[in-house]
Structures are given as structure tokens and as C-alpha cells.
Amino acid sequence: MAEKIKDAKIIFVVGGPGSGKGTQCEKVVAKYGYTHLSSGDLLRAEVASGSERGKQLQAIMQKGELVPLDTVLDMIKDAMIAKADVSKGYLIDGYPREVKQGEEFEKKIGAPSLLLYIDAKSETMVSRLMKRGETSGRADDNEETIKKRLDLYYKATEPVIAFYEGRGIVRKINSELAVDDVFAEVSKAIDALK
Ligand SMILES: Nc1ncnc2c1ncn2[C@H]1C[C@H](O)[C@@H](COP(=O)(O)OP(=O)(O)O)O1
Numbered sequence: 001m002a003e004k005i006k007d008a009k010i011i012f013v014v015g016g017p018g019s020g021k022g023t024q025c026e027k028v029v030a031k032y033g034y035t036h037l038s039s040g041d042l043l044r045a046e047v048a049s050g051s052e053r054g055k056q057l058q059a060i061m062q063k064g065e066l067v068p069l070d071t072v073l074d075m076i077k078d079a080m081i082a083k084a085d086v087s088k089g090y091l092i093d094g095y096p097r098e099v100k101q102g103e104e105f106e107k108k109i110g111a112p113s114l115l116l117y118i119d120a121k122s123e124t125m126v127s128r129l130m131k132r133g134e135t136s137g138r139a140d141d142n143e144e145t146i147k148k149r150l151d152l153y154y155k156a157t158e159p160v161i162a163f164y165e166g167r168g169i170v171r172k173i174n175s176e177l178a179v180d181d182v183f184a185e186v187s188k189a190i191d192a193l194k
């Protein structure tokens with residue numbers, strides 16, 4: 001199955017909610033022709049479709065909890081295959097959220113060449129999300145859910161970073177800087193892949 005996407009580079013983009021993953025991924029798409037797959041966006045699209053699965057997902061996401069592993073992984077895999085012919089590589093944004101998700105991804109799809117760790121302070125993430133919440137229409141961009149998402153992020157995702165650090169593929173990016181300065185660092189990490 002993963003045959004078609006075997007030669008494309010896979011980049012995991014990891015960071016807390018509001019750290020700037022989506023913002024940086026958009027810029028990578030424009031410059032490098034990668035395909036951006038945000039697990040959150042895929043899930044929100046399912047919710048928006050109004051399907052039965054979407055309704056179940058909505059209840060989970062509204063509480064700030066993690067969606068079952070197989071659901072997310074299947075959606076990512078389908079989206080990757082759909083883009084296999086045109087994609088120079090893949091940015092997997094917001095996944096893996098926990099070590100087990102990373103292990104399953106590698107079993108079913110392939111190994112990442114790089115993990116971009118988009119790092120911002122907790123206060124920075126909260127204030128960016130509160131601001132985004134004014135216009136995003138996202139049910140989880142509110143103060144109470146933001147706090148839960150941050151707690152969960154630190155608990156579940158930091159071990160993910162440690163896991164891939166052991167393999168030497170983590171590049172930590174300071175996302176406190178202005179968007180273009182952050183992107184300069186991101187670009188360096190991607191250029192170093194070739
Ligand atoms: N370097 C930066 N400086 C200032 N604001 C930034 C920033 N990167 C992103 N933002 C803004 C854009 C969004 O309104 C908000 C969250 O960014 P995002 O890209 O949606 O984050 P994520 O996808 O990690 O949740 O912060």
C-alpha cells in the first residue's frame with residue numbers, strides 16, 4: 001500500500017496548539033511543493049461533512065481530547081495516497097500526538113526523515129490561540145479548552161520529541177520570532193535534507 005509514497009520525504013511537524021505549525025506549513029507548501037496534511041484539519045473536515053463519524057469526532061474534539069488512533073491514521077493515509085503522484089513530500093502536521101501514534105504511522109506508512117519541533121512558550125501559545133479564536137470559528141479555541149489542550153500536549157507530545165531525538169532527526173525551531181524569521185530556520189532544516 002505505502003508503495004506509491006515510498007520515495008517521498010515525510011516530515012513530522014510537532015508543537016503545541018498555537019505554536020505556529022499551520023502557519024509554517026503553508027509557507028513550506030509554497031516554497032517546496034510539499035503536501036500539507038493537518039490531522040486537525042482532516043478531522044474538522046469530517047465533522048463539517050455532518051457524517052455519523054463526524055458527530056462522534058466533534059464530541060471528542062470539543063472536550064480537547066485525542067481522537068482514536070486508527071481513525072486519524074486512516075485519514076492521513078488516504079490523504080497521502082490521494083496526493084502521491086504530485087507530492088514532493090509530506091508535512092504531517094499535528095501528528096504524532098503520542099509515541100504510539102508515531103510507531104503506528106511507521107508500521108503502516110513509512111519513516112519520517114525529519115521532525116520539526118515548532119517551539120513557543122506556553123503564554124505565547126495561549127495568547128495566539130485566544131486571538132485566533134476571535135475569527136477561527138474553532139470550537140476548541142476558547143480559554144478552558146486551550147488549557148486542556150496545552151496540558152495534554154506537554155504530557156503526551158514531549159515524549160514524542162524525546163523518542164525521535166534518540167534517532168537524531170529532531171530540529172527545534174524557535175517560534176517566538178516573527179513568522180518569516182521562523183521560516184528561515186524551517187527552510188534551513190529542510191534544505192539540509194537534500
Ligand atoms: N511566528 C508567529 N508570530 C506571531 N503570530 C503567529 C506566529 N505563528 C503563528 N502565529 C499566529 C497565527 C495564528 O493566528 C495563531 C496560531 O498559529 P497556527 O499556525 O494556527 O498554529 P498551530 O497550527 O500550531 O495551532 O498564531
Ligand SMILES: [Mg+2]
Nearest residue numbers: 021022038040
Ligand atoms: Mg494547526
